[in-house]
Amino acid sequence: MKSVMGGNALRIRAIAIVCLAGLLAACGTSGDSSSGTNTASAPGITATTITIGSTQPLTGRAAPGYSEISPSSNAYFNYVNDHGGINGRKITYYYYDDGYNPTNTASLTRKLILEDKVFAMFSALGTPTHLAVVDYINSQKVPDLFVSSGCNCWNDVSNHPYTFGWQPDYTIEGKILGQYIQKSLGGKKVGYFYQNDEFGTDGVKGLDAQLGASSVPDASRQNYVPTNTNVGPQIAALKASGAEVVVSFSIPAFTALALLGAAKLGYHPIWVVSNVGSDVTTLTGLLKNFSKGAVGGALLGGMVTDAYLPLTGDSANPWISLFKGIHDKYVSNLPWDGNVLYGMAQAYTFVQAMKAAGRNPTRASFVKALETTKLSGGPGLAPLGFSSSNHLGFLGVQIYTIAADGTQTTTGPVYTSSDSGPISQYSGSASTPPANGIP
Amino acid sequence: MVAVQSRLDRLVRPTFGRHLLFALAAAVVLLLLSSQIGAYDDYNLTAVAIFAVAAAGLNLLTGLNGQLSLGHGALMAIGAYTASLLLKDHHQFPVIVVLLAAVLSTGVIGIGFGYAAARLRGPYLAGATLTLAVAIPQVATRYKSIFGGESGLTVAPSSPPDWLGADFPPERWLAWIAFAAAIVTMVLLANLLRGAPGRAFKAVRDNEAAAALAGINVARTQVLAFVVSAACAGLAGALLAYWTGVTAPAGFTLALSLQLITAIVIGGLGSLAGAVWGSLVLVFVPLLTSGMASRLSLPSSVADNLPLAIYGGILVIAMLVAPHGIQGALRRILAYGRARWGHTPAGGQKGVVDWDDPAPDT
Numbered sequence: 001m002k003s004v005m006g007g008n009a010l011r012i013r014a015i016a017i018v019c020l021a022g023l024l025a026a027c028g029t030s031g032d033s034s035s036g037t038n039t040a041s042a043p044g045i046t047a048t049t050i051t052i053g054s055t056q057p058l059t060g061r062a063a064p065g066y067s068e069i070s071p072s073s074n075a076y077f078n079y080v081n082d083h084g085g086i087n088g089r090k091i092t093y094y095y096y097d098d099g100y101n102p103t104n105t106a107s108l109t110r111k112l113i114l115e116d117k118v119f120a121m122f123s124a125l126g127t128p129t130h131l132a133v134v135d136y137i138n139s140q141k142v143p144d145l146f147v148s149s150g151c152n153c154w155n156d157v158s159n160h161p162y163t164f165g166w167q168p169d170y171t172i173e174g175k176i177l178g179q180y181i182q183k184s185l186g187g188k189k190v191g192y193f194y195q196n197d198e199f200g201t202d203g204v205k206g207l208d209a210q211l212g213a214s215s216v217p218d219a220s221r222q223n224y225v226p227t228n229t230n231v232g233p234q235i236a237a238l239k240a241s242g243a244e245v246v247v248s249f250s251i252p253a254f255t256a257l258a259l260l261g262a263a264k265l266g267y268h269p270i271w272v273v274s275n276v277g278s279d280v281t282t283l284t285g286l287l288k289n290f291s292k293g294a295v296g297g298a299l300l301g302g303m304v305t306d307a308y309l310p311l312t313g314d315s316a317n318p319w320i321s322l323f324k325g326i327h328d329k330y331v332s333n334l335p336w337d338g339n340v341l342y343g344m345a346q347a348y349t350f351v352q353a354m355k356a357a358g359r360n361p362t363r364a365s366f367v368k369a370l371e372t373t374k375l376s377g378g379p380g381l382a383p384l385g386f387s388s389s390n391h392l393g394f395l396g397v398q399i400y401t402i403a404a405d406g407t408q409t410t411t412g413p414v415y416t417s418s419d420s421g422p423i424s425q426y427s428g429s430a431s432t433p434p435a436n437g438i439p
Numbered sequence: 440m441v442a443v444q445s446r447l448d449r450l451v452r453p454t455f456g457r458h459l460l461f462a463l464a465a466a467v468v469l470l471l472l473s474s475q476i477g478a479y480d481d482y483n484l485t486a487v488a489i490f491a492v493a494a495a496g497l498n499l500l501t502g503l504n505g506q507l508s509l510g511h512g513a514l515m516a517i518g519a520y521t522a523s524l525l526l527k528d529h530h531q532f533p534v535i536v537v538l539l540a541a542v543l544s545t546g547v548i549g550i551g552f553g554y555a556a557a558r559l560r561g562p563y564l565a566g567a568t569l570t571l572a573v574a575i576p577q578v579a580t581r582y583k584s585i586f587g588g589e590s591g592l593t594v595a596p597s598s599p600p601d602w603l604g605a606d607f608p609p610e611r612w613l614a615w616i617a618f619a620a621a622i623v624t625m626v627l628l629a630n631l632l633r634g635a636p637g638r639a640f641k642a643v644r645d646n647e648a649a650a651a652l653a654g655i656n657v658a659r660t661q662v663l664a665f666v667v668s669a670a671c672a673g674l675a676g677a678l679l680a681y682w683t684g685v686t687a688p689a690g691f692t693l694a695l696s697l698q699l700i701t702a703i704v705i706g707g708l709g710s711l712a713g714a715v716w717g718s719l720v721l722v723f724v725p726l727l728t729s730g731m732a733s734r735l736s737l738p739s740s741v742a743d744n745l746p747l748a749i750y751g752g753i754l755v756i757a758m759l760v761a762p763h764g765i766q767g768a769l770r771r772i773l774a775y776g777r778a779r780w781g782h783t784p785a786g787g788q789k790g791v792v793d794w795d796d797p798a799p800d801t
Contacts, residue, residue: 096729097729100689102690103695128685132591132684132687136596226689227580227689
């Protein structure tokens with residue numbers, strides 16, 4: 001009996017030594033990352049492919065506009081694949097429709113991780129939807145990159161070490177929008193219209209921090225839930241409160257509903273709309289659609305919003321001409337708008353991160369590389385803030401205005417901030433794209 | 440030989456014994472199956488079991504008692520929120536306690552709503568249950584501090600017990616819980632339906648006046664059906680909370696209630712097996728089509744909507760081919776086979792198939 005146990009212990013020790021040797025060998029190869037041969041270094045990475053996945057609202061109430069993001073990312077990946085891929089590996093991108101329903105997100109995320117065996121989650125969209133799976137993804141130790149939502153909940157390094165945000169968080173955005181209102185629209189009565197979840201409340205948090213919570217009375221704080229498309233009562237309440245400036249933290253469909261509701265009541269405040277709800281092309285389409293052609297983009301005249309990427313109409317910007325060229329070649333069936341730019345810029349950051357992680361990354365070494373490498377913001381106006389203590393992406397925005405003909409004009413410099421820190425002017429200059437458009 | 444036959448009969452004849460044997464066989468098959476397949480298949484089979492519990496409850500109400508409910512998604516939400524509130528702030532309760540609490544809370548609400556429902560007929564009942572489906576998710580957004588608003592409440596997974604080993608996949612553990620819940624539910628429902636309450640359900644469905652004349656308390660029967668049905672929905676909701684990992688209003692829209700109705704119509708109205716068939720369709724057909732948008736090179740306006748269109752198409756074809764649902768079609772094939780080649784079914788005539796037999800009952 002004793003000798004049998006001794007034999008087992010010996011065997012376990014032998015296996016342990018072999019494993020350790022294997023581990024050391026693996027360390028040796030990953031250290032020598034820039035050259036050498038491709039190996040299947042992690043789930044989802046083979047010698048010739050990298051597989052990543054996403055959940056997106058391709059149908060349903062969040063689909064208008066947002067359904068363009070993942071095909072656009074895919075277009076950029078196809079462009080990279082056609083130019084040799086990343087270290088010779090082609091990117092395969094699976095994106096599934098969750099219809100903005102967390103139950104579907106839960107099931108499809110497991111499909112991606114357990115069945116499709118993706119290396120990483122990429123650009124999964126939505127605050128309530130992604131909150132449903134963020135614990136699961138981290139328990140599986142799968143990199144969870146660039147969540148398409150500005151909730152500051154993605155910046156939680158101790159609980160969710162594998163999750164990274166990308167766009168500026170809504171609190172920072174609210175603060176910088178608030179600063180603009182103080183400086184340029186000072187003395188006017190302000191009202192809020194916001195989505196009743198982290199998206200809206202985080203934005204209001206930033207606005208309140210800047211404007212002072214007491215300066216906006218309760219009657220001027222109106223919210224909506226995305227399941228109820230009747231926003232008439234809220235708009236009427238804003239009108240009754242006498243708000244001359246309405247800050248709207250809303251998804252595109254509800255920005256359009258709010259604008260139409262206000263127009264119906266003959267109410268014409270200055271609209272200040274957060275980035276995610278202000279894309280001109282998407283809003284024009286929605287306004288035409290909802291009003292059965294009665295009104296169009298003219299209703300957007302005078303709107304104030306913000307951006308962390310160059311304006312889609314700025315054809316002199318080298319990033320815009322790069323991405324517009326890829327759009328025309330790969331996804332010309334989509335309108336050229338902010339959502340397409342968003343998807344491509346996110347894909348660009350992913351390729352940057354993948355290159356930074358070396359030739360044969362593991363999931364852990366990839367996350368480490370993202371935390372320790374200083375990535376250029378690429379097309380971004382503000383720098384990326386990734387570090388071992390911060391998983392937030394872009395740190396700031398620039399204000400711009402929209403004219404009645406849809407022309408967008410930037411106003412003032414780029415500002416950066418954090419959830420609790422002060423706002424400061426960003427003095428760095430924008431980077432230029434590499435010659436072939438691949439980092 | 441004859442002695443063996445009669446002993447077998449004695450064991451199998453009593454309804455409860457037969458149901459128990461059947462449940463045991465199902466448990467063994469599911470246990471073996473779940474250990475052979477991967478974690479992701481376990482996860483999907485869990486969904487089938489969850490929807491089967493809810494659909495079986497709805498089938499009892501709609502198929503057997505004739506009360507149409509468009510609000511079962513909301514009853515699932517009540518079960519799910521009960522479970523999520525119990526597990527809020529990392530409270531640890533055994534799974535069985537959480538599930539029973541959900542059954543209880545939904546059952547109690549079912550009593551209240553059942554009394555209202557018993558006074559309503561046809562479209563008015565459908566309308567009243569519809570308000571439930573529309574209103575309940577709004578309660579969660581209105582009382583945000585309790586129910587977590589649009590982002591909902593996260594639910595910690597139930598981790599497998601230590602004796603199963605450290606590497607035991609949590610998906611398989613959840614599958615076992617769901618299978619156990621589904622089997623217990625099915626046995627209890629099958630017994631209920633075989634007994635006096637089941638006969639009362641059908642009598643009330645077929646002719647209320649006749650049922651009342653026969654001494655059946657119509658209102659009480661309808662309330663009982665509603666409560667049992669609600670309790671099943673509550674159980675399914677609590678399991679769904681574990682399965683999804685989050686309970687949010689967006690997961691309990693009217694679409695969920697309509698999906699459950701789809702499941703019982705496709706599976707077979709009024710039959711417990713039909714609820715299982717319908718749940719299989721509900722879970723696996725959308726999975727087959729979900730990857731299409733990113734794998735086919737179609738314009739995204741087409742590709743995005745293709746899975747929904749295919750799902751709709753399959754439902755239309757299924758209704759054309761098998762108007763009595765999958766279970767109805769299976770029964771017909773079986774009946775045809777018996778009539779053609781086998782022995783005469785009890786009460787039937789050899790070689791004759793009653794094609795117009797209404798949807799079978801159990």
